[in-house]
Amino acid sequence: MSLHIVVDCRMIFMSGIGRYLREVMIRLVRSNDYNFTCLYNQSQLSDLRELEFYSQCKWLLLRSNIFSIAEQFELMYKIPRCDIFWSPQYNVPVFVISRIGCRIVVIHDVYQLYAFHELNIIKKIYVKLMINYAVLKSDAVITDSQFSCDEIQLRTLANQTKINVINCAVDENFAKGFGREIESKCKPYLLIVGNVKPHKNISCVIRAFNNISESIDYDLIVVGKNTGFMTGEENLVTSCSDNSRIQFTGYVSDEELKKIYANAALFIFPSKYEGFGLPVLEAMTFNIPVLCSNIPVLKELFGDSVKYFDPYDVDSLSSAIMNVINSDDGCCESDYSEIIKMYSWDKSAEHHKVLFDSISKHP
Numbered sequence: 001m002s003l004h005i006v007v008d009c010r011m012i013f014m015s016g017i018g019r020y021l022r023e024v025m026i027r028l029v030r031s032n033d034y035n036f037t038c039l040y041n042q043s044q045l046s047d048l049r050e051l052e053f054y055s056q057c058k059w060l061l062l063r064s065n066i067f068s069i070a071e072q073f074e075l076m077y078k079i080p081r082c083d084i085f086w087s088p089q090y091n092v093p094v095f096v097i098s099r100i101g102c103r104i105v106v107i108h109d110v111y112q113l114y115a116f117h118e119l120n121i122i123k124k125i126y127v128k129l130m131i132n133y134a135v136l137k138s139d140a141v142i143t144d145s146q147f148s149c150d151e152i153q154l155r156t157l158a159n160q161t162k163i164n165v166i167n168c169a170v171d172e173n174f175a176k177g178f179g180r181e182i183e184s185k186c187k188p189y190l191l192i193v194g195n196v197k198p199h200k201n202i203s204c205v206i207r208a209f210n211n212i213s214e215s216i217d218y219d220l221i222v223v224g225k226n227t228g229f230m231t232g233e234e235n236l237v238t239s240c241s242d243n244s245r246i247q248f249t250g251y252v253s254d255e256e257l258k259k260i261y262a263n264a265a266l267f268i269f270p271s272k273y274e275g276f277g278l279p280v281l282e283a284m285t286f287n288i289p290v291l292c293s294n295i296p297v298l299k300e301l302f303g304d305s306v307k308y309f310d311p312y313d314v315d316s317l318s319s320a321i322m323n324v325i326n327s328d329d330g331c332c333e334s335d336y337s338e339i340i341k342m343y344s345w346d347k348s349a350e351h352h353k354v355l356f357d358s359i360s361k362h363p
Contacts, residue, residue, distance in 0.1 A: 002035050003360055006082040006100075009038040010066055011089060013047055015195060015224065015251075016108065016278055020144075020168055021088050022051070027349035029053035034356070037080055067091050067126075083360050090134040102359050105138040107131070109148050109275030111199055113155040118198065132157050140359050142352075144168050144276035147297035166351045167301075169343035170281040178262040178286070189219040190321065191264035191288070193257070193279040194271065196226035196236055196248070201270040201293065201311050203236055206246065208317035216325055219245045223252055223260055261286045266324055269293065272311050277301060281343055284336035291320050305339040 007025070011017045028034060029052075036057040040048055048054055060078060064070035072094050079085060081099040085092075088106045112119065112127045119127060135141050135158035142164050143149050149165050152158050190209065194200040202222055209220045226237050226248055240246045252260070261267075267283035269292045277298050283290055284305075292298045293311035307324065310316040 002033060003083040003356060004035045004037065004081070005084045005086055005356065006037045006039070006060075006079055007086040008088060008091075009048075010041050010044070010062065012040075012051075013044060016168075016276075017088050017106075019278060020106070020108070023169070023171060023345040024349050024352055026052055027346060028352060029056050031349075031353065033353065037082065039078075084356060087134070087138075090131045092130075092134045092138065094130075094133060102140075103138040104140045104142060104355070104359065105134045106142045107135065107148070107152055108144055109273065110151050110155050111273050111275075114151070114273055115199060135159075135162070138162070140164055140355055142166050142355070145297050145300060147300055148275040164351070164355055166348055166355075167343055168276045168278050168281075169345040169348050170278070170285055170340060171345055172340075174282060175258065175262070175285040178258045187219050188217065188265040189221045189263075190266045190268055191221050191223070191260065191283070192268050192270065193223045193261075193282070194269070195224040196222070199271060199273045200224075201272045204311060204314055204317060205268055205270050206236070206240060207314045208321060209246070210243075211314065211318045212322055213245060215322070218265060218325070219247065221260065221264075222246070222248045223257060224249075225251045257282075261288065264288050266291065266321065268317075268321070269298070270309075270311050270317065271295065271298075274298065280306065281340065284334075284340055287334050287336065289324055289334050290336075291317070291324065301343075302339060305336055 009021060012021045029036060038057045038059050039062050040059050041062060048059065062074055062078065064074045071091065075093040076095040076097060079093060079097055079099060083101040084104060085100045086104045090105060090107060092103065092105050110131065113131060116124060135152065135156050141152065141158060141162050143152060144167060146165055149163050152163060153160055192202055192205055194202065196202060237248045261283055267288045267290045269277060269280050269290065271293055272295065274295065274297050280290060280292060280302060290306040292302065292306045292308050294308040295311065307320060309320040
């Protein structure tokens, strides 16, 4: 008899979490090994119908907001009997629900615990309690990298034996149909993909860009949501509003994102803290030259395949950009085929299946 898995899909159209959830779900549903019930919000309905696996799952409406008190009461009485409850974020059901067989939580990173001082007292209490509750009460924890595994062990009460490192990936066909043909009418541009949050360090790139903008004939495009975060940098967008060479696109569709990747001259990933760094892999599928911040997780995952800079040193980034632009190769295509082969959504889905099947057999 197939396992019945209830999965919280209310974040399925968000950037990092959503990409992870969509790609893994597509493959798990295709396998026909499980019966899925997916939680969703009313505002998602029209988009959900476009998902490949929509008709193969049951869908259960939740009306309360994510990370709200009302959410917990609604989860308590709406979650149906299931073998596994799979949460892609730490807002797990708090109340003991006997209808749930096993719990699996995905902790992509613990940035909010790393930057605990940035939160107000209410957010500190919520984050500390909820993340620790999630890792303690779940039967298994999934995270994206060894770095995040170590961070979870360091900053939470998690039992090491519960933590499973399952890398994110990029679809092998992600760039299909979006050849790297720079449009003549389009001014060349540097590209950042990431939500406008403090740890994404977008302000560093803007300062570096402003330092060298008179010496280069490139614009700067920032793709990613820029409002509605627990900690955000909305003022950063406002401060650049008078600079026609810096563009914040906000959230864009997958198709539009691919077009932007395809025509970028240089991709910059300046984060101070990450659990994985999915946009780096996405940029690699378009063979874009990549500059990454010199942080442990990116070195763990991408090794010597990219160039690095100090994310706390604006001059380091300015120099790195100029070095790429002025090198003999300039912003020519790069070959990342070997590194891309290391990260596969098919492999990731298989690891999920192994975990689901093993955990459901535990007494």
